[in-house]
Structure formats: structure tokens, C-alpha cells
Amino acid sequence: MKEIRIQGGKGLFGEIDIQGAKNSILPVLAATILCGGECVIHNCPNLSDVDTSVRILRNLGCSCSVEGNTVTVNSRDINCCEIPDDLMREMRSSIVFLGAILARCGKAVLSSPGGCELGPRPIDLHLSSLKRMGVSIKEEHGMLSCTCESRIKGETINLCFPSVGATENIILAAATADGITTINNAAKEPEISDLADFLNSAGARIYGAGSDTIVIHGVEKLHGTNHSIIPDRIVAATYMAAAVMNGGEIKLKNVMPSNMVSLLWAFNECGCKTEVNCRSITVKSNGELKRIPTVRSLVYPGFPTDAGPILISMLSISKGTSVFVENIFESRYKYIDELKRFGAKIKTEGKVAVIEGVRKLSAANVRCTDLRGGAALVLAGLVAEGETKISEIHHIERGYDDIVGTLSSVGAIISQE
Numbered sequence: 001m002k003e004i005r006i007q008g009g010k011g012l013f014g015e016i017d018i019q020g021a022k023n024s025i026l027p028v029l030a031a032t033i034l035c036g037g038e039c040v041i042h043n044c045p046n047l048s049d050v051d052t053s054v055r056i057l058r059n060l061g062c063s064c065s066v067e068g069n070t071v072t073v074n075s076r077d078i079n080c081c082e083i084p085d086d087l088m089r090e091m092r093s094s095i096v097f098l099g100a101i102l103a104r105c106g107k108a109v110l111s112s113p114g115g116c117e118l119g120p121r122p123i124d125l126h127l128s129s130l131k132r133m134g135v136s137i138k139e140e141h142g143m144l145s146c147t148c149e150s151r152i153k154g155e156t157i158n159l160c161f162p163s164v165g166a167t168e169n170i171i172l173a174a175a176t177a178d179g180i181t182t183i184n185n186a187a188k189e190p191e192i193s194d195l196a197d198f199l200n201s202a203g204a205r206i207y208g209a210g211s212d213t214i215v216i217h218g219v220e221k222l223h224g225t226n227h228s229i230i231p232d233r234i235v236a237a238t239y240m241a242a243a244v245m246n247g248g249e250i251k252l253k254n255v256m257p258s259n260m261v262s263l264l265w266a267f268n269e270c271g272c273k274t275e276v277n278c279r280s281i282t283v284k285s286n287g288e289l290k291r292i293p294t295v296r297s298l299v300y301p302g303f304p305t306d307a308g309p310i311l312i313s314m315l316s317i318s319k320g321t322s323v324f325v326e327n328i329f330e331s332r333y334k335y336i337d338e339l340k341r342f343g344a345k346i347k348t349e350g351k352v353a354v355i356e357g358v359r360k361l362s363a364a365n366v367r368c369t370d371l372r373g374g375a376a377l378v379l380a381g382l383v384a385e386g387e388t389k390i391s392e393i394h395h396i397e398r399g400y401d402d403i404v405g406t407l408s409s410v411g412a413i414i415s416q417e
């Protein structure tokens, strides 16, 4: 069993190059299915979720090669429209392959993704939207069998909630559909714009990504292309938190600060000093952080749910009491019991967490319960006195490209056994 060990209490100083965004690369890899030619994707992070996506693509008949941070996918010879159950279970977000497989093959078979560490994650919005676009869907024995007699039909879709995954699936289904698709109340996350940029560079006609109305003019077919993935704003926030919790100074390179406005707000509220340039952020503090009375997770451009655990870890050593309200996922607080093992004083009830800042944390043996919760434990371990051991780190490997090497490079005493 792999584990991370940390000797806490070291100030962190230096520069970190921020990896490409997990939530961009996954839909972009799904989108390569539509292209029917060679797609070269740069700035691809080395993550277990990327490995799983590559295995899904190979299983469909695509040729894929991974060299450093470049992935090349050629979907010319796709010969299968099914995602095996074990790959679906490994990565819940493989549901984003549905729209692309359907559009390319006219058929898709996959197992229902079911629940995950963050609570139930229904896909009703994905399915009802695809149905409106002419797809017939049968759900039997946990399997989804989707077919489309002819080309998918362009439609107007009014989402009752701006789901990121549903918006992506509709875009993927609509890019080569017959006619125009309009998505009202679409998700506005920067990763949606990255997917649209990728598809447009492959010949799609997608307008308005990043706003709440996206219009997609279906084209006959797409072609191969080159694309570079945008930086990961949640990973950037994680390393910023590592710096300020330990009274250090870190310059993040290859970031897009314009995508991080609500995150930068939170760091400034905590009393950290930030210097923002076009592609870099320098953050520093003397380790004395202030509370934030209330923070609510919201859809973009609001405070991201994925950064909730990172902020809560930070607030656990801030002066005073803070409140965090989780509005996106039902049970996102599983990691908090682990955070309390460091001596953090946090109470949760439903969607609310009340964090009473303590002066210091002490080392603990803890277990990751999910990806960002795992990152929160690493942050606590970095500041805690003594040696922390963190197990079940496969959760962290889903979203962080070499977190141990990166933190070591700025002075953390951290290793992986």
C-alpha cells in the first residue's frame, strides 16, 4: 500500500509550473473520438484518470501514444462503441464519453456510473438532453444502451441546473449533429471553453462557450488538430495554500489568473499577499492567516466546490471562526473526520462546515477519502508538527501530477513509500 509521509513545519519557497487541468483533458480526450484523424494534445498532466481515459480510447479502437506531457490520439479506426464496466467504475467522469461515442458510432453501451465519494451523482440531465436530440436510451441491469437511428438532431436544451458534465456531453453530441443546438443555462466553467476551443480547432462551430448560452452549428465532420490544455486552477490553489499555510512564498507559473478570481479573493481575505501577472501568481504570507466569515461554493465564476477542502484546511489554522457552505455536492465532508485527527476543530451539519481556527496542527496517520479531500490532508500534514502518514493516495493521483516531487522542489520534507 503506497503512502505519503510528511515532516511538517517547513516554509515553502520557490517556483512551481502548474500542470494542465484534469477537468479539461478528460472531455478533450473524449472529443478526439469525433475527429477521425490525429489529435496532438499538449500540456497533458500525468494522472491516473488520464491513463483510464487512454485505456477507454484504446478499447474503442483508437491508437494512442503518451510521450511526456503530449498525448496523440488517432480515432480513424474506431471499431467498438462500448466502455467496459471496470473502466466505467474506475472513473465516474467517463460518462463524458457518451455524447462523443454516440455522435461518432450512432450507438453507445456503458454501465451507469452510480454514486461516488461525493454522494449520489445522477446523470438525468445528460440523458434527458440526449433524448431530446433524438437518442433512444434503455437502462437495464445497470447498463445504459443508447442508439440514434440517423444523425443526432440539433435542439434547444434548457438545463435546469448548469451541470458541467451535461453541458460537455451536449456539446460533444451536438458538434456533428444535424442542425443547430442551443444550450440555455449552460455551465460557464473555463474547462467548457477549453473543450469548445479544441473542437473549434478541429472544424466545429461552437459559439458562446464561457457564457450561459452556447450555440452549436452541427458540421458534417471534424478533423485532426493540435491543442494545449489550460492550466489547472484547483491545483494552483492547492500549491498557493501550501505556501501560505507555512509562511512561505511561491511563484506559480503557467496559470491563468483570470480563471481564478474567486480563489484569489479567498486568499486575499485570509490576509495573504498576492502579485498577479498575466500568466503567473506570486503568493506569500507570514503564516498568520485570517478567518473568512462565510464562503459558499457556487457554479463558476463562484467559489469552486473542488477548492472547498483546500480552503477548509487553510481556515483550520486561521485566526477566528469561519463558515463554509457546500452547495454543489451532497456529501463532500468525508475527509473532515481525517482532518480532525490533526487537531482541527471543525463541525459539520448538512451542507455547512464551521471551522474554528486553531494555533497549530499536530501530525497524524490519516486516510484519503477522495481526491480534493486527500489534497486537504497533504496541506494539513505540511503544517503539522511531527511526521504525518497519509494512505489511500490513489485518490490524489487521480488529479495531481507528482504532488510529492512538486512540493519537495519548493522545500517540503515529503516522500512516497
Ligand code: UD1
Binding pocket: 022, 023, 024, 026, 093, 120, 121, 122, 123, 124, 125, 126, 127, 161, 162, 163, 164, 165, 166, 305, 306, 328, 329, 330
Ligand atoms: C465536474 C467536475 C468536478 C466538479 C464539478 C462541479 C469534471 C471531470 N468534474 O463534475 O470536478 O466538482 O464539475 O464544478 O469536470 N447533477 C444532477 N444531474 C445531472 C448532472 C449533475 O443532478 O444529470 C448534479 C450533481 O449531482 C451535482 C451537481 O449537479 O450535485 C453538479 O454536477 P456537475 O456540474 O454535473 O459536475 P460533474 O460534471 O459531475
